[in-house]
Amino acid sequence: MTGNIELPSTSTAVQRSPLAPPPGRGLPPGCIHLGVPKEIVSTLRDLGIDPDPVIREVGLDPRLFDDAENVISHAALGRLLTLCVARTNCPHFGLLAGQRATILSLGLVGRLMQHSETVGDALRALVSNLSIQNRGAVSALMIDKDVVLFSYAVYQPEAESADQISDEALALAVNAIRALCGSGWTPAEVLLPRAAPADLGPYRRHFRAPVRFNQESAAIVLPARDLDRRIPGADHMIRALLEERIEQLKGGWGSEFSDDIRRLLRTRLTSHRCSAGDIADLLAMHRRTLSRRLKDGGMGYRAIANETRFEIARQLLQDTEVPLGQIAAALGYSESSAFTRAFRRWSGQTPTAWRAEGHFG
Missing domain, CATH: 3.90.1520.10 (H-NOX domain)
Known part of the structure; x- marks a missing residue:
């Protein structure tokens, strides 16, 4: 019958994860x-x-x-x-x-x-x-x-x-x-x-x-x-x-704005302009509103954007053989040297040293 659908049950006979959301609630970030x-x-x-x-x-x-x-x-x-x-x-x-x-x-x-x-x-x-x-x-x-x-x-x-x-x-x-x-x-x-x-x-x-x-x-x-x-x-x-x-379910936990911005940046940083103004325009809000909502959560836009850039760079350095210049360009740096300086600030090492040491996690 098309009017009846058996949705997944939230009950189980086994121990549930301490992080399991209550029945009818969505997932927390991470x-x-x-x-x-x-x-x-x-x-x-x-x-x-x-x-x-x-x-x-x-x-x-x-x-x-x-x-x-x-x-x-x-x-x-x-x-x-x-x-x-x-x-x-x-x-x-x-x-x-x-x-x-x-x-x-x-x-x-x-x-x-x-x-x-x-x-x-x-x-x-x-x-x-x-x-x-x-x-x-x-x-x-x-x-x-x-x-x-x-x-x-x-x-x-x-x-x-x-x-x-x-x-x-x-x-x-x-x-x-x-x-x-x-x-x-x-x-x-x-x-x-x-x-x-x-x-x-x-x-x-x-x-x-x-x-x-x-x-x-x-x-x-x-x-x-x-x-x-x-x-x-x-x-x-x-x-x-x-x-x-x-x-x-989407509304069950409430939206954590900083997590929404991280997800948005992860899909756009390598292919779009991603200044705070660009993201604010995309979300149809004033740049000051974007900044205020992020600061209410404890992080500014620049910190989240740099954290996302570092994560993309780290994954590419660790898991691929993509040249440094190509990674720098993908992250929006006009020169490899600018990317190297930024990566050193984030990690305390140059990208070349990081890749050579084979970091995991």
Whole structure:
């Protein structure tokens, strides 16, 4: 019956995370539902590793992973993936975990995607509503003539294993689009912000498309015509119910303005003008209003923007072989020397020294 929809229950027989939001509430900043990360458990088992000791080693209760509605911090997810890579000696662990996930791993957002009219509507629903599932990363949809880029980026400061998280996210995104378009769908290409691995086979087998490594961002490239594909079985009544439930969750914790600005900056810093005035104009508010709202939360715009620049630079230096000049240009610096001076202020080291030491987290 189209008028009845079984929404995910908030009850569970297992211990819930201390960070789990109360029933009917949204996620606090920096947290993620375990819908996708719970596939880490099965992936470890497939690779011959008992997951429980690994999970305990990063300070988590293994029982949390029994319920996709449970919540952990994004920082804990990064630490867990770092340890999983070390224990399994598998540099593409995140990809393996992500390819096990399905569109329903995205919870209410995945269901909304299934009942969207077109693939374009589904991807816009994912971009607009990811924050009820994941408050440690942000996605964006960019259309340039006949080409579309669906991008994904971790924006939490000093997040570990951003490369593994990006692999996991894009593997899932491809699975989600295939669920809407058919199993034979393939992207035009896939962009990954990580150095090329010795074994390209796992990436080629899953994506079935050209994969470009050492990119500035994680993205799936697809033809714009794919956005117009109709989704079989989409039900407008179910869609309306899901949209209402999602809007309730979005307002449950209240919006933390500084977190909203971080998410916005993470998707725009490498491709748009991002002065305080530019962001204020984008949000249709006066620059003084933007500054006042941020200062009420304890941080100014410049500090948040520099924190975001540092996080982007850190991820690219750590996970890719992108040249320093290219990183500097992507972050809006006219000269590499200006970027080097800024990075030294943020970290106490030059970018070259940071990369050479192989920092993690």
